[in-house]
Amino acid sequence: MTQQNTDTDNYLKCREAEQTHVCAQCGGNLNTIWNAEKNNYVLRCANNAEHRGGKRKETDIEVIKRGEASTVIGRGVQENIEKYWQEIPSANPLLPKADTATGVVISSEQMQGMVKFAESVNLKAYLGHVCLYFGKPYVTIDGYYYLKNVLGYKFAIATAPMTPEERVSYMVAEGSHAYLARALTRGGDEIARGIGIVTAEEINEPSKKHPDQFASPVVHNKPQIMAEKRAEWQLMQKIIPLGVKPKPEEEQPEKTLPDTERAEKDIATFFER
Numbered sequence: 411m412t413q414q415n416t417d418t419d420n421y422l423k424c425r426e427a428e429q430t431h432v433c434a435q436c437g438g439n440l441n442t443i444w445n446a447e448k449n450n451y452v453l454r455c456a457n458n459a460e461h462r463g464g465k466r467k468e469t470d471i472e473v474i475k476r477g478e479a480s481t482v483i484g485r486g487v488q489e490n491i492e493k494y495w496q497e498i499p500s501a502n503p504l505l506p507k508a509d510t511a512t513g514v515v516i517s518s519e520q521m522q523g524m525v526k527f528a529e530s531v532n533l534k535a536y537l538g539h540v541c542l543y544f545g546k547p548y549v550t551i552d553g554y555y556y557l558k559n560v561l562g563y564k565f566a567i568a569t570a571p572m573t574p575e576e577r578v579s580y581m582v583a584e585g586s587h588a589y590l591a592r593a594l595t596r597g598g599d600e601i602a603r604g605i606g607i608v609t610a611e612e613i614n615e616p617s618k619k620h621p622d623q624f625a626s627p628v629v630h631n632k633p634q635i636m637a638e639k640r641a642e643w644q645l646m647q648k649i650i651p652l653g654v655k656p657k658p659e660e661e662q663p664e665k666t667l668p669d670t671e672r673a674e675k676d677i678a679t680f681f682e683r
């Protein structure tokens with residue numbers, strides 16, 4: 411008989427995730443339940459106990475960046491917002507103002523370069539689809555989600571903190587925040603994964619310019635969210651091709667693997683802990 415798990419830490423983490431995450435497969439609420447088999451608290455989709463995986467709740471801004479406003483908020487909303495921001499770029503809060511890594515203000519030449527780069531991969535700089543990182547343009551997580559929608563990929567993205575076993579197999583140092591992001595078919599099978607780690611050194615790294623401040627306040631204050639986003643970004647960057655033009659609606663093939671019985675293999679998510 412296994413010993414009763416009295417680790418309230420996991421319970422609290424699950425309760426916290428109820429507020430910040432939804433079911434990766436249907437977008438429904440998550441509930442914390444006791445799983446006797448796992449001897450631990452786990453998260454379950456409120457709509458369907460078979461569903462696997464959680465994902466970050468989308469903010470309104472993320473909905474717009476991902477091109478989903480007309481579906482989520484109301485008909486024509488996405489088109490209206492995009493038209494407005496194209497006409498009045500100065501009012502657009504989604505255009506990055508500074509280099510993500512260095513904080514240096516983006517010059518107008520750099521901005522032109524970002525706009526060109528975004529167009530070359532069928533994305534829109536005015537929707538925040540690209541950022542500048544040490545002077546080089548990169549596609550953002552929301553840019554990749556936009557492409558996923560445009561290209562008709564049906565897989566779900568699920569994220570979860572690494573389990574103790576996963577931390578060992580990925581050789582994660584103590585004190586680091588570590589997440590796994592998984593692309594799941596509708597049947598719940600994993601087709602790809604990304605890892606995201608924020609190390610203890612990074613969290614407390616002082617700024618070179620202002621040693622009394624942190625090098626990255628975002629990393630310092632929200633290391634777990636940064637680790638989760640890094641995992642998502644790495645996964646998206648692996649599986650979403652850049653520069654592919656979507657085919658007309660009727661020619662679009664189904665891009666996921668066919669629905670299969672959910673494999674009983676360990677898809678380690680919150681649910682499997």
Ligand SMILES: [Zn+2]
Pocket residue numbers: 433434435436437438455456457458461
């Ligand atoms: Zn669900």
